[in-house]
Amino acid sequence: MTGEIAVVLDASALLSYLAGEVAVGELMAEVADEGQHVGVPAVCLAAAHAAIDNELGTALLALLVTAPVIRQLPLGADPGVDDARQAGTLARAAGGDLAVGHAARAAIAHQAHFATTRSKTVAAVLPAGWSILDLSQT
16 A cells, blocks of 8 residues: 555544554554554544543544644545545445445545454445454454
């Protein structure tokens, strides 16, 4: 995989980090050591915020996305590219999960690894053989 964004985190990866799993932090450190970045799609960030029910979680998520290695990835940032349609089409394959659709669209656009705790769901969305980093196996 090549490009400035080496890995894309989905909402499940963000929530895993908030639950105290160290895999996301370790992954961020590895990517930073390589001089690359970790992408956090805006829809995944919104989904993670929606799932948080306490101020500590909100604060930790806000801190995470300010790390220098993190790049927030807006939906529809590229003129002439129909990101919303593409993300929606991918989301349909994930049972309508827009966060997975946006993360898959971002991973494909950046030719990046996809980090998740929901590897089976994600595998149904991405092209065959795509690099999925299963954070649930750590």
